[in-house]
Amino acid sequence: VDIPGFYRPGEGKSSRRPTARLARKLAFSLAKRFPNDGGMTALVDHLMVLPDDVITMGRWSYCDNPPQVHSYPTPVPERIVIGAFCSIAKDVSFILGGNHDGRRVTTSPVHLLFNGEGYEQTGEVSGRGDIIIGNDVWIGRGAMVLSGARIGDGAIVGARAVISGTIAPYAVMVGSPGREIRRRFDDITIARLRASAWWDLPDDVLRDAIDLLSSRDIETFLDFVEPLRRGANPTLAASH
Numbered sequence: 001v002d003i004p005g006f007y008r009p010g011e012g013k014s015s016r017r018p019t020a021r022l023a024r025k026l027a028f029s030l031a032k033r034f035p036n037d038g039g040m041t042a043l044v045d046h047l048m049v050l051p052d053d054v055i056t057m058g059r060w061s062y063c064d065n066p067p068q069v070h071s072y073p074t075p076v077p078e079r080i081v082i083g084a085f086c087s088i089a090k091d092v093s094f095i096l097g098g099n100h101d102g103r104r105v106t107t108s109p110v111h112l113l114f115n116g117e118g119y120e121q122t123g124e125v126s127g128r129g130d131i132i133i134g135n136d137v138w139i140g141r142g143a144m145v146l147s148g149a150r151i152g153d154g155a156i157v158g159a160r161a162v163i164s165g166t167i168a169p170y171a172v173m174v175g176s177p178g179r180e181i182r183r184r185f186d187d188i189t190i191a192r193l194r195a196s197a198w199w200d201l202p203d204d205v206l207r208d209a210i211d212l213l214s215s216r217d218i219e220t221f222l223d224f225v226e227p228l229r230r231g232a233n234p235t236l237a238a239s240h
């Protein structure tokens, strides 16, 4: 997506690397201010990873600036999978892994701190799985999405919301913990929009329907898109 100022993982590498370097530098300077047998230094190594190692994004999805991805090692590496036509505001953060085990005597990762043993072996810190975000999802400024979250198609995540678990399609979520305040449309309309999977249609079809697509007349849009789907050539969706 060639919109100046917008960021897509995998693009504009040079602008992203300094950020990661800066974050690492900051983390190390914190480690120096809080020396503790070297444990902190071991931890900061895991604090920042480059987003494009772990994120995939569908077409026409964008982030206002590179999202912060905090990724902690887990036995199976966790990923972020984002659908098409998603809008991700500034300062959104994603946490992969990083859940300390509250059922143990201590939540401190003592094996790592004392012996340098990885979370993968000790299970002291684990994750809840990949973060999966559907299509046409809007994530507001400063939201935080936790490991294992699954956000349905069409959902809205409010500014500063903290999201975990499964979020229904077209739900509007606010707050911490994120709570659903409403759905964008009634259940039948939501089912029809999802069945239409308009986000899979080729760009030229969507371009022709651009005014309908951005109108509030959902019914007329569905009347336009549903016949297309019924007669859909299965290769149509893949041809963009």
Ligand SMILES: CC(C)(COP(=O)(O)OP(=O)(O)OC[C@H]1O[C@@H](n2cnc3c(N)ncnc32)[C@H](O)[C@@H]1OP(=O)(O)O)[C@@H](O)C(=O)NCCC(=O)NCCS
Residues within 6 Å of the ligand: 087, 088, 089, 090, 139, 140, 141, 142, 156, 157, 158, 159, 160, 161, 172, 173, 174, 175, 181
């Ligand atoms: C989530 C959002 C879309 C909801 O908008 P809305 O449907 O018009 O909701 P309303 O303003 O009617 O608010 C409904 C309730 O949710 C609360 N609420 C709304 N947004 C909230 C938020 N981000 N965090 C906490 N509570 C929020 C309101 O206080 C209100 O509570 P009440 O019913 O107790 O009075 C919007 O508030 C928001 O957060 N937008 C994100 C903006 C943004 O980040 N833009 C960045 C550029 S992309």
